[in-house]
Amino acid sequence: MLIIPGGGLNSKIDFYTLTAPFHASQEFMSEYRCITPDLRNAPEGKSSGPLEVDRPWDSHTDDQLGLMEHLGFKKFLVMGFCIGGPFIWNLLKRAPERIVAAVISQPSGLRPEAPTMSYDNNLKGWGPQICAMRKDINMEQVEKFLRNMYMDKDFVYTVSRDFVKSCKTNVLIMPDDVPAHPYVVAMESARLAPNAEVCLYPWKDSKENIALALRHVRTFLKANRPVA
């Protein structure tokens, strides 16, 4: 199971111990081989590579697919938090035959009333951080990268509503409703995708509700695990 941590462009392995609603690896490592990468160029992570300004989403998706290929996994489950939402849709677009089922937790998406929010936040936060660490990257490149990533996009950033409508993969969506994780986008994607489920909401507000949501996740993964 590929697990994509949250934290926007600072998505990194120790998300679990910092701001995650649950520790995905600890929850599922007794049942699944859990693999979590630092996102390329997450300032607090250890993955590195070029800043591919013309193909921001796809460069990260390449890394994720490349890692799973390297580890020998033709097919896999995927669970993503926050920025993991757009990444999962991109994986489903690029490698639909490899994704057995997907859990999309607190998905990022475009909030129509604040369409430049992700661009603005990363330009102020992530951009200066990565430039300070990497002398080969400047703010002009960062601006272009973020523009291609977030501007003139819609919905879940990486795919269209028509793609979601046609996606047959089983997905479980765990909605959130903070500025970067719009509830309306989470629910719309769940209603459009022909094999989507949605967990109870709210679920992050208490330990009891997180436990209920996790039982749903566990059931969903079990039902979708390929029979050996």
Add this chain to the structure above:
Amino acid sequence: MPFFQKDKDVRIHYREEGSGFPLFIIYGGGLNSAVSYPAGPFDAFEEFKSEYRCISMDLRNSPVGQSTGPLDADGAWDALTGDQLALLDHLGVKQFFVMGFCIGNPLIWNLQKHAPGRIVAAVSAQPSGIDPKDPMFLARNNLTKWAPDFMARRPEVSKESVEKFLDRMYRGKDFVLTVSRDFVRNCQTPLLVLPDDVPAHPLEVSLEMPRIAPNGQQSLYPWKDTPENVKLAVRHVRTFLKANRLAGN
């Protein structure tokens, strides 16, 4: 649809469709529960008969059904549970899933109490329960929505007998009527609850059950408000059943 003669007095009308692992379906409607449920939020037989052996029965003395037997005030819930287990025995069903709507909830819990180990997983949709603010609501509801039709069909049963029966079913009960909170806390059977919030189906009970049951889950809520949300809830049910089939049961 076939009948099962349980004993000299009790005759059960039942429905069976599909094949595979047995799914016992208890439709809603209070004491009018029968083998179909036109007012239900989804058609459980249609949804699941392609994957499971779906079995349902008219509740004994449901006026819209054809099952008949004594109005057993002393047996009350246990008499109805006895009918259900007898039918499942008759059909050779040892272990099964159970899905209940409305009155199906207290009947599911009574099945859990009387037949531990036989229920592999349970789905409780729009569960009936006791609203502490109006604990006799269910008794009054059945007095107006079940008793008149039942007495019209069974003129030999007195009004006093009906009142005594409803009293035994509903007076002095709490929570899910048939078992205690401690029973629910100790019940290891996987449970999926699809909450509702009408007087006969108090939201508080819907929410408390999965939170105290050690293997409880809850669907999205609300889910009955739009066809899209019903679909999302039914997909959760399908996944839940599939996962529990795959669990080696």
